[in-house]
Amino acid sequence: MFSFILRRLWLLVPSILGITLLTFGLIRMIPGDPVEVMVGERTLDPALHAAALHRLGLDKPLYLQYLDYAGSLLHGNLGQSLVTRVNVWDEFTTLFPATLELAISAMLFAVVVGLLAGVVAAIKRGSLFDHGVMGLSLTGFSMPIFWLGLLLIMLFSVRLGWTPVSGRIDLAFDIPVRTGLMTVDAWLAEHNDPANFAGAFKDALAHLILPSIALGTIPMAVIARMTRSSMLEVLREDYVRTARAKGLSPARVIFIHTLRNALIPVLTVVGLQVGTLMGGAVLTETIFSWPGIGKWLIDAIQRRDYPVVQNGILMVALLVILVNFIVDILYGIANPRIRHAK
């Protein structure tokens, strides 16, 4: 198991190198530089422009800029925002918990609903439920996040008034930041000071529901479809027949002997969906005014804030890699044939 993890870790090095090259290159391919964007419509004296670029180190040849960037990364230095002058790492850690909370909640929704729907659809193959789930998941998969988000707001917030429209919690609550996860902080605040924070936790949860559904629908649809097809495949396996021939209960046959094997490909899909989730978070955060890193990155791209874009995206990419790395390890645990492979 240990050597399995080491082998997987070693494979991460080229991935990370590739990401730094990509973000570094892509942001520089967008026309305009940070100085031009800051100046905006006003005319810019070429001498001042050159001086500003020199001060930022942006007049060096590209490969030198990249080496500088890589060098500071190796020292664990993510640099400062060109606009706010705040350390990129500090900005990231302040904003990230909001995105993390949204992503976890969306993934939870996607996995729980997707798995259940997929399993039941597979067992009741060809039934009305099966067709319903598959139809709905195709719809969910094809629906743009911003459109789904707006529809959800229209129905549940505006028409029915069940959920708040935007933000993480009612502005009346001034929740002290402890973990950065609003639901946890609200619960702690309510727990410690019930008089001032009555209903805070419930309010934080209510704010979380719609964005989670909006963000989690695509992964949910993918997981449901994958689970269904994987279950159907495994149900035909000889060892499932063996399990039945052993006189095991249908629940045991389905959830232990079938699902355990059917989960292996689903696990990979879940890992890959984390990427989709981080991408979707940008849109979801914009629609629901969710103060996370999605909004932060969009702003940084518009301002050509190179350090923020490079390192912000690097952080997100590292997160996706980390999750997929964990999935790889889980994959090894779930599938003994991989664990023992030479």
Add this chain to the structure above:
Amino acid sequence: MSLLEINNLSVLFGAEAHPFAAVEGLDLSVSQGEIVGIVGESGSGKSVTMMAMMGLLEGQGRIVADKLRFDGKDLLTLSARERRKIIGKDISMIFQDPMTALNPSFTVGYQIMEVLKVHQGLSGSALKKRAIELMEMVEIPAAATRLDAYPHQLSGGMSQRVAIAMAIACNPKLLIADEPTTALDVTIQAQIMSLLVNLQKSHDMALILITHDLAVVAEVAHRLAVMYAGQVVEQGAIPDIFRKPQHPYTEALLSSIPEHSKGARRLNTLPGIVPGHYDRPSGCLLSPRCPYVADRCRAERPALLPNAAGAVRCYFPLSAKDAQ
């Protein structure tokens, strides 16, 4: 009284209006401690019969029978829950391909112990001890260390031994072996076969041996049922049925054994294939391929009629021809 009694069993697939009978009017009885061979070519309904009896067709096929009794219990009226108490315990089955019959995600120990837990409620060290005992019984070397092995770490022969250990875990009264050696190397085949026969003797089990290897049946079985296109065409004791086959199909099967064709340039074969869903003849199912076919065979379907040695489904049994 027989341990297993099957009377007029049919297994139907497909639409209600135009069903296809994979098994048609099958009669079979098996007594305690008896080894019964069922032979027939692929698609003759050997496996489907046993799967139907164990309730493993899972709503894919419809089962119709006059009688389906095991050990005094009527399997037709038993609820699914009651049936699950019997299968895996009193009736158990091993399958053709051991490499796919074991769950790749669980250790062989887990898979053996699962049966003991579910049917006998064993737990803890007694459970483990019994599992090791079973693995020793099927002659797996270093059984205690193999408990934690995964199926992919075992050879085909070892996997089949594990499958057998699982099947005999609760001392079944009836063991069904569905082509247990077909997927194995020739040298391993003999070992597995003798293991099965030894276990059958030591546990006084009934053993139904589904195979298309007549040589194996000739060696170990007491009785033989020959199936063709979903029907039993001949039943009888061994070695009578080998010495004097009554049905033309049995005769053809026997003459296709390579040892019986020594010196011949080509193996004896029966031309044609088993009729499928759409080309079943209205008369005797063998009539398009039978070398002795007569007009009556094409017009009517013969019934399985008892004779001196067993039963045969033919208007013109071969012994009668000899007499003429």
